[in-house]
Amino acid sequence: MPVLLNPDRAPSLSELLRAIPGGLVQKIVPGTGQWDNPVISGIGSLANAGSGEISFIVHPKYLDQLAQTKACAVIVLPEIDEQLSLDPGAAPFARVVCKHPYLLYARIAQWFDWARQSARETAIHPTAVIDPSAVIAKSVTVGPHVVIGPRCKIDAMTQIAAGCVLGADIEIGPSSLLHPRVSIYDGVKIGARAIIHSGAVLGADGFGFAPDPTLARGAWGKIPQLGSLIIGNDVEIGANTTVDRGALENTILEDGVKLDNQIMIAHNCHIGAHTAMAACVGVAGSTTIGARCTIGGASMISGHLTIGDDVHVSGGTAITANVSKPGRYTGVFPFAEHVDWQKNAAVLQQLSSLRKRLRKLEKD
Amino acid sequence: MPVLLNPDRAPSLSELLRAIPGGLVQKIVPGTGQWDNPVISGIGSLANAGSGEISFIVHPKYLDQLAQTKACAVIVLPEIDEQLSLDPGAAPFARVVCKHPYLLYARIAQWFDWARQSARETAIHPTAVIDPSAVIAKSVTVGPHVVIGPRCKIDAMTQIAAGCVLGADIEIGPSSLLHPRVSIYDGVKIGARAIIHSGAVLGADGFGFAPDPTLARGAWGKIPQLGSLIIGNDVEIGANTTVDRGALENTILEDGVKLDNQIMIAHNCHIGAHTAMAACVGVAGSTTIGARCTIGGASMISGHLTIGDDVHVSGGTAITANVSKPGRYTGVFPFAEHVDWQKNAAVLQQLSSLRKRLRKLEKD
């Protein structure tokens, strides 16, 4: 649906595919008539793509939508291509045959995203306040009202958008992008190609207090958070997400971790490579999560746990114990019409006695 | 409780009510003595209003508080007025009879909120950084350290407070208010009379990734989010709430949507007119919610669902399936003292086998 390039700037299908890295395309089947090698000015879903756009089908269950699509080109799985080959002429669009249509869609979207952007000026905005001891590579862009503290090191090609505030001794690798209004506390290290969204707060104090009866009954004494936060390469962090620094050790996000918006990672956590979390997840302190996990939205993970590799947590689940075995774990309370819920919830609190009564009946 | 206007600037009851639009008042019953037409310098609850303040009673269950109130005037339902009429002199305060006392309270509060504010200067603060191609109406106020990108259009009377950062190609309708430190990404469109609270992030990237085994085992390739975010008229968005842009289509908030703080609306969602969500709600991607729904705090709504009009979700509920029928839906796990919970939660995981045992007994 989004018109990304004017037709006079848009590539032909073959030009577009030549620009996409990775050898994903198995073959191209020309469309009928003018769609032999159509000009591609954007990308859309099967249902909403216009006639100047490419689309994609990731599963045979969408064949109905494919029959209706207006797209001039469609990325298809080999098995769908075979099916369409049986009735030549039925599908007028060009077909791009590919075993990973979703990934090819991602790459084409990346190309359009790059192509539609006007050239960014590489510049330090005059309103930015940068400590003289900071080391900023020449190709770095720094937006208006940015603040960069002492001894920071910002690597080549990195962009720091308006209103970001970086404390002291922070390192950011090359080709990273900080969207506007990101906060980074002292000493945080971030790898290459990071994308940090607006409102994220990285390296704030973990929540650490010791009961201090010398102050007042029930009072808490602050435990300074002396560790830091270390973030690997290719990490994306969503809007208003917070990742705290460690108490004595470091909090760690390994390479390729992807965090959605409004997530909270508490102090001393260690999140393994390529683990992805949907929005509103909370991970309590000192928990280790393995590699390649997916954590569904609004899940909560208790502190001091160890979750293994390849664990998949359904949205809304509270993980309250270690999980070593790969697999899918769930714990969502089923919803119902309010009146039905009331009846069942009332009985829930008698489960233990219900079981006893059942046992008694079984014995009798 | 809050003293809103000094008595010498405050209106009499009749002056105040003449200033309130909408013909909500059925009649005014003068109070006794000096409260015939009292000066109203503020508005308070029945329990806390002072003698210079107006209050309101929305339900007969608060009649006890009404008997004790110090307020010089009270907004009452017709049926409560009738009851009070039976014993003239018992209630010394003036009575404002109205079928919608809560709405009249809202309108009077709006009047005081307006009256107590000093006149705002219409001005562009000299520290604001505004791209020369942006079109800013003459009556717009722009605060310190604001950043407004290329080709933005800001309509008449709109106020953009300190530290807001607007990307490129953003449109904001007339009479809107952006509180300090709001972030808006490129291309977002907002209607008239919007109120956006501090820390909100509008139009950040949705969470879209395709598995990309060509990078590393388990690695994710970013799917650029090419859609935008379109917001209707009269929308209010709470502090630190995030609403993401769409992947290929737009994320849409229709007219009159009200979002509390710390809410997350994921990419491609469509929220119907006048739907209100309390704080900490998360709505996963591509979900459509109808008009006039209310979503209780800390609820979570899964992705790719369709929720109809006039659906009311209780706080803390996980909605994991389509809901077409209007009504109230609930799914909160009941809390208990920890030791009782332990017993019942343990049995919960045997429910399926309990049912089998019960069936067996029934057959025997």
Add this chain to the structure above:
Amino acid sequence: MPVLLNPDRAPSLSELLRAIPGGLVQKIVPGTGQWDNPVISGIGSLANAGSGEISFIVHPKYLDQLAQTKACAVIVLPEIDEQLSLDPGAAPFARVVCKHPYLLYARIAQWFDWARQSARETAIHPTAVIDPSAVIAKSVTVGPHVVIGPRCKIDAMTQIAAGCVLGADIEIGPSSLLHPRVSIYDGVKIGARAIIHSGAVLGADGFGFAPDPTLARGAWGKIPQLGSLIIGNDVEIGANTTVDRGALENTILEDGVKLDNQIMIAHNCHIGAHTAMAACVGVAGSTTIGARCTIGGASMISGHLTIGDDVHVSGGTAITANVSKPGRYTGVFPFAEHVDWQKNAAVLQQLSSLRKRLRKLEKD
């Protein structure tokens, strides 16, 4: 693990302990050889402390780690000291005997945190925009791009870091610290020694609307939030946490309240002294919580409730009714492998009928 001070700047054990207030130390048992009175350059966990660091043991279950530690000094409970005394020479490290090792660790960490910081300049950064009517004590530090509105009063020694925006009529007590990018709305009052983390929004409008059928079917009329937010002394508020102002009365956080990140406190709430909440908690409007409570992460507390003193809520629990009795309360739905959850969740919705069937069997 973190090296906090170079050895040439680091104190000896006896110098360090003399600098710690409170008379917590019962006795010091010198270590063997050069560890008679070692130089302490940092603090670490038993497992990770280096040979120039002090560590601590809070529970006998960590005696295995104690046996392996490289730390040159360890804070120990009296009973652990006694045990170690039985075999002199087995433990080469110096022992600091103390009944509250966790609190002593907190105090030592505070000392190092203070000692490692370079002297801060007391200054108003020239890019800060401060209303001429604001009263700023001489020892206050104001960072770049800060905005301070009319009639604010900022007390001695307080630090306001980069990018904070303060509205009008705000008061902040002495020795407080606002990290970068905090928003405070008009009229909020904060006591002494507050620590407010980045992205926090204090005093935004509560979520108050009256149905207004005169605008449109289902439309909402805004209820201005005329109350304020009053915060006591020694309060810490985490990153991206939001605390709303009251509708007619004030929202109140009493002395010593500690809020972690991403917490939402709605309008008119009253949180008692020394109550601590872990991350991602939501408290709905007009709820009163007593003193010395602890609220586990991702818990949600409904509106208009009264929770007494010394109530401890487990993480992930939904509190939907008043709680007057001190104690621990829990309501987490247990997670399981997805297939097992499916079976049990299905039966959950038939609990009420299961009970009926059981009753029938019992009668038969």
